[in-house]
Amino acid sequence: QKEVEQNSGPLSVPEGAIASLNCTYSDRGSQSFFWYRQYSGKSPELIMSIYSNGDKEDGRFTAQLNKASQYVSLLIRDSQPSDSATYLCAVIVLKGRDNRKLIWGLGTSLAVNP
């Protein structure tokens, strides 16, 4: 089992719809979770971080964390064509005493159709 898993997509949604991106992780001790967006040919940019169970909202973006089920999701409301990108999930896992490592999912490609 991969440490961080994402559906590669592509996920295609119409403009104005809600896009739902999911990520599961294997390490129950993980404490920090991140969503990054990467446009083609560009470097990743941080969208949201989440540390506690529940929802965290920032504008059109909502991150949801469920530690019991070991998943973290990203909802994008009122999707726009400019949201078309690859969304990367990243999780900090403990690799030993005082050794924390950021593990990346392979990303989900999102296409928002006008």
Added chain:
Amino acid sequence: GAVVSQHPSWVICKSGTSVKIECRSLDFQATTMFWYRQFPKQSLMLMATSNEGSKATYEQGVEKDKFLINHASLTLSTLTVTSAHPEDSSFYICSAMTADTQYFGPGTRLTVL
């Protein structure tokens, strides 16, 4: 806040030459910086973790003598691709960490002829 710069943004060099890429955290100090490589339509690949004042930790399969990393200050890390070959052509991206969060530089596109 949390801005990371990279220089150069792109470079073209001849096979056999060395190329140095700089990564700077502009508005924060980063004890840890990371170097990634990304080939077209592929995922990010972590090359090494760079800690200020100590030797970098390289991921399995990454040649430390070919990809020299120096992290001499809390705001600067450099990656030198030595004796570059066409197969080293890629998108090199650095990130700097603060408070458990990584912020990425804009990347350097390297083309080796």
